[in-house]
Each structure stands twice: as structure tokens, then as C-alpha cells.
Amino acid sequence: MVEELWGLLLLDKPIGLTSHTAIRRAGRALGIKKTGHAGTLDPLASGLMLVGLGRGTRLLEFLVGLPKKYTAKIKLGVATDTLDREGVVTEVAPVEGVTEDSLSAALDEFIGEIEQIPPVHSAIKKDGVPLHRRVRRGEEVVPEPRRVTIHALNLTAFDLPYIEVEAEVSSGTYIRSLARDIGEKLETKAALWELRRTSCGPFKVDDSATIDDLESGLKRGILEPESMVAMLPSSTIGDKEAKAISTGTAIDAPKEAGDGCQFALLGEAGNLLAVARVEDGKFKPRKVFI
Numbered sequence: 001m002v003e004e005l006w007g008l009l010l011l012d013k014p015i016g017l018t019s020h021t022a023i024r025r026a027g028r029a030l031g032i033k034k035t036g037h038a039g040t041l042d043p044l045a046s047g048l049m050l051v052g053l054g055r056g057t058r059l060l061e062f063l064v065g066l067p068k069k070y071t072a073k074i075k076l077g078v079a080t081d082t083l084d085r086e087g088v089v090t091e092v093a094p095v096e097g098v099t100e101d102s103l104s105a106a107l108d109e110f111i112g113e114i115e116q117i118p119p120v121h122s123a124i125k126k127d128g129v130p131l132h133r134r135v136r137r138g139e140e141v142v143p144e145p146r147r148v149t150i151h152a153l154n155l156t157a158f159d160l161p162y163i164e165v166e167a168e169v170s171s172g173t174y175i176r177s178l179a180r181d182i183g184e185k186l187e188t189k190a191a192l193w194e195l196r197r198t199s200c201g202p203f204k205v206d207d208s209a210t211i212d213d214l215e216s217g218l219k220r221g222i223l224e225p226e227s228m229v230a231m232l233p234s235s236t237i238g239d240k241e242a243k244a245i246s247t248g249t250a251i252d253a254p255k256e257a258g259d260g261c262q263f264a265l266l267g268e269a270g271n272l273l274a275v276a277r278v279e280d281g282k283f284k285p286r287k288v289f290i
Helices: 019-030 054-062 100-108 131-136 175-185 211-215 225-229 239-246
Strands: 007-013 035-037 046-053 068-076 078-080 089-092 112-116 146-159 162-169 190-200 234-236 262-266 272-279 282-288
Touching: 007 019, 007 054, 007 225, 019 035, 019 046, 019 211, 035 054, 046 054, 054 225, 068 175, 100 146, 100 175, 112 175, 162 175, 175 190, 225 262, 225 272, 239 262, 239 272, 239 282, 262 282
Parallel strands: 046 190, 078 190, 234 262
Antiparallel strands: 007 046, 035 046, 068 162, 068 190, 078 089, 112 146, 146 162, 262 272, 272 282
């Protein structure tokens, strides 16, 4: 009997592929029908995607909110309708007044929690319909502002009209919108030209696999399912408790476990058995993998 492969794949998505196509090809290369991801990348972008394999798709919810790190190349002096180089140029503006010092000062102003207006060409849904689909229908779209956090934003290259930055941001931050806003702060225009995601929480693109790796038979970038719940508190249970959990039966939780908390329940070998929520002093299984 072939052992089931499931857990987390760190995938380095190439430029030019949609996220859907990338994870489908990765799954096919590994012989896995069911795949999912914890956050898309635009076709223009490359870099790290967190891909759930098989039963690992049930654990993706614990990875969705992780902070992200990016390297971005931005072109100053130009605006496009999609906020990136794939769009139609809508406006041009001078950049001669931008200096390295003025740019660094402008970047510092974005640090912390800010209000950001997402791109109209985005997957954000309004009344169940993605905004980009509404735009294609010819509808007027006004995205709702959202609160995001910029943890770090550093200038790494300055060669006008292009600049390069490294950004560490909260989940849900649009780097296209950040590029636009940097341009506005500098009293010019700006559009995202290149984007690469380098990390999601503790997971690094340096540890990932490319699609070429997987399609050539290399099984790298694959992590155990326990890595997907490492941010949860854990509790080790014995065989008797594991048998109860396998049938959906609640078991006693430690007294210090507060109601509402989610725990990873591990076997004595450290393997993931279930994810449970504490209710009335008991572990009530939510996701069982026995």
C-alpha cells in the first residue's frame, strides 16, 4: 500500500502562470488530485505559494493570515488602470524631483497601520462577485478601503524611473496599491513593474520547489502537516484518547486550556491526529486525521 502524501508544499510560482494553473501542475506532478492554496499571486508575480496537498487542504485556514514579505520593482512617473505594467497607461508625470532621500522619507510614512484602497482589478468580492469581473462588465467599481499593516518598507535600489523596495506586510495588503500610493506621496505617479513574494510567516521561498523541480521528479519543498498547525498550542494524547477523537468524541482538556482555543492534538510520536476546539473543558474535534 502506497503511503498517502499530504501536508504542505512550498511552491515557487513562476511569472506568467495563474495561481490556479501553478498549483494544478504541482499537484499533477506529485500525483495528488486535491490541492489548494493559502493566498494567490497575480500572473505578473513570482514567488512563494503555500499549497495544501491532499488532506492538507483542510489546514490551509491556519496559514491564510500570515504576514508576507515581497521584493518589488516600481516604475515612477506612470499610472495604469491595473496599477501594474500589464495595464493601459492612464497618466504620466515627471519624476525629476524625486531623490533617494525624499523617497526614503516617503517610505517611512507608510510604516504601521494604514488605510489602503484595493485595486479595482482584484479578486475582492462585492455581493459575491469579484471586482475584476464587475469591471469587465463595464460596471463602475469603487473598492472599499481596508486597514492593513506595513511592518517594514525599505529601499533597495534607486535608478529612476525605477526603484526597488522590500516590504513586509500584513495579509491582505496589495503591493500594487502600495506602489500607487508611494507615487502619490512623491507627488508623481507609480505602477508596480515586478513582484516576488519571498516569505509567508516562517516559510521561505529559499526552501521551496519550482514546478520544473516537481515535474522532473524532485520531491522537495514538501513539509509535514504538523508544520501547518505549528502556530497553534498543542497537546499530546495517548491511544485511548486518540481512539475517542477518531470517532468524533470529545475528551478532557487540560484545566489551563481556555474555552474557544484551538489545539493541535498530537500522537506520542509527534504526528498530527486532529485539530480540536476547547468547549466546556473538553477537546471537541473539528478536523480529524486518524
